[in-house]
Amino acid sequence: MIKTEIKNYLDYGKVLIITNGVIEAYVTIDVGPRIIRFGHVGGQNFMCDNRSVMEPKDDKEFKEFFGADKKWEILGGHRIWTSPESYPHSYYPDLDPVKYEITPSGAIFTPNAEIENGMQKQLEIKMDPDDSNMFVTMSVTNIAPAAQKFSIWGLTVSACHGTLIIPMNTNDTGLLHNRNISVWPYTNLADSRLYFGKKYVTLRQDINIEQSFKLGFGLNHAEAYYCLGKEVFRKSYETNHKTEVYPDNDCSFETYTNAGFIEIESLSPLKDVEPNETVSLTEHWSLHQKPCDVEFNNDASIEEMLGKL
Numbered sequence: 647m648i649k650t651e652i653k654n655y656l657d658y659g660k661v662l663i664i665t666n667g668v669i670e671a672y673v674t675i676d677v678g679p680r681i682i683r684f685g686h687v688g689g690q691n692f693m694c695d696n697r698s699v700m701e702p703k704d705d706k707e708f709k710e711f712f713g714a715d716k717k718w719e720i721l722g723g724h725r726i727w728t729s730p731e732s733y734p735h736s737y738y739p740d741l742d743p744v745k746y747e748i749t750p751s752g753a754i755f756t757p758n759a760e761i762e763n764g765m766q767k768q769l770e771i772k773m774d775p776d777d778s779n780m781f782v783t784m785s786v787t788n789i790a791p792a793a794q795k796f797s798i799w800g801l802t803v804s805a806c807h808g809t810l811i812i813p814m815n816t817n818d819t820g821l822l823h824n825r826n827i828s829v830w831p832y833t834n835l836a837d838s839r840l841y842f843g844k845k846y847v848t849l850r851q852d853i854n855i856e857q858s859f860k861l862g863f864g865l866n867h868a869e870a871y872y873c874l875g876k877e878v879f880r881k882s883y884e885t886n887h888k889t890e891v892y893p894d895n896d897c898s899f900e901t902y903t904n905a906g907f908i909e910i911e912s913l914s915p916l917k918d919v920e921p922n923e924t925v926s927l928t929e930h931w932s933l934h935q936k937p938c939d940v941e942f943n944n945d946a947s948i949e950e951m952l953g954k955l
Contacts, residue, residue, distance in 0.1 A: 648773055650748055657697050658682055658721070664752050666773045669780060669933060679744045679755040679769050680723035681782070681802075684879070686933060692872065692879045694722035694803045699906040708734040712762060717741070720803065722907065726767045726784040727799040729893040729913055735763055751775075764790025778933040787924040794919050797893045798927040800912040802881065804851075808874035809942045810901055810908060811952070812847040815866045826864035828895045833859050839903065843945040849901055850942065851908040858904045862897030870899065870910055871952065873942075878934045878955065883912050883927060890915035 648666050652675070655661040659676030665687060672683035683691045697719065704717035711734045712718075718737040727736055738760045745756045752771040759766045770783040788794050815824045829835065837859055839850040849859070869882035885898040892898045893916050900911040914927040937954035941947035 647775060648751055650753065655682065656695060658695075662746055662753055662755075664771055664773060666775055666777075668776060669773065669778050671771055671773075671780060673746075673753065673755055673769070673771065674721070674723070675744045675746055675755070677719075677741045677744070678721060678723075678725065679740075679746075679757060680721045680725050681769075681771070682721070682723035684724075684780070684931065684933075686778070686877070690805070690875060690877065692805055692874060692877075692933075693724065694805050694907040696906065697721055703734065703737045708737065711735070712739050722803045724782065724800065724802045726769060726786065727801055728763075728765065728786060728796040729799040729916075730796075731799075738763060752780075759789055761789075764788060764794060780931045781928055782931060783926055783928045785924050785926040786919075788919040788921055791921055793921065795916060796919060797916045798912075798914040798925060799893075800883075800927060800929055802910040803907050804872055804879070804910055805874060806851050806853050806907060808851055808872050808908065810849045810851075810910060811871040811873065811942070811948055812849070812863060812865075812899065812901070813867070813869060813952075814843075814845055814847060814863075816845060817866060826896050828862035828897050828900075830858075830860040830862075832857070833861060841943040843943075843948075845945045846948045848942040848948070849903060849908065851903050853905050856905045858902065860900065860902040862894045862900040864892065864896045865899045868899050868912065870901075871955075872908070872910060873936060873940070876936050878936050880932045880934060880955070881910055881912070881929055883929045886915070892916055 661672040702717040716739040755769040766787040841848040872879040902909040940951040
């Protein structure tokens with residue numbers, strides 16, 4: 647049975663708590679929305695819930711576009727964006743109250759329309775009745791008078807101290823490439839947080855390393871595993887690289903980290919979205935107990951652990 651409750655949470659104001667008795671999700675309704683907590687009931691939080699983990703965006707260019715009294719805060723947790731990223735357009739100041747509707751399996755959250763960007767976003771959460779599965783659907787409607795080209799971008803800003811596992815493509819393409827990886831200008835491929843194997847890439851969040859790091863991947867089977875303590879957060883979604891084009895040189899998955907958090911990012915195909923047309927992307931989230939110890943710089947060890955989940 648799905649239950650909901652409204653409480654204040656940290657410095658976010660009111661949140662809607664959705665739980666099936668096994669897992670719980672807190673979604674901000676005074677700002678955002680953000681899925682600001684996700685974990686087992688009473689357990690650790692896989693989301694970053696440090697509202698001040700990054701400085702706000704409120705420079706001259708930002709204020710000229712959105713208004714003199716506006717600012718953008720990362721807030722943490724999971725949010726809906728669109729790609730390709732641009733400044734200041736991507737950084738909509740979503741600090742107003744959020745409308746929500748309770749459903750039999752969760753809730754639907756609708757923030758104010760982004761008039762400046764010509765977009766209306768919506769977030770829906772559905773939980774299974776008695777296990778650790780949750781489905782997160784992100785929808786964006788083009789409310790501009792002309793078509794817009796964009797991808798839905800689901801950014802899960804996650805807690806510190808864990809390690810992300812990204813399974814690589816394994817399809818045999820003979821003499822042709824089977825992996826596509828994008829590298830951002832500030833990324834150091836010799837970074838100590840990174841491991842590149844034949845089948846897996848891992849990225850460790852380290853609170854002692856300030857340097858930003860970001861990679862993007864074209865994944866045939868988009869899934870990632872964030873290991874935090876004795877638990878594993880799995881995030882997966884469907885991709886179709888055979889017929890679709892994705893942002894950032896065909897990336898359907900991206901990850902970013904610094905000293906404050908790590909991001910687990912999904913991307914939908916890049917589309918020309920007509921006026922009043924809505925596009926959506928659904929992620930499957932689940933929580934698992936880590937079944938054994940794992941060496942994050944060893945493909946065989948990673949494969950053994952994932953095979954036991």
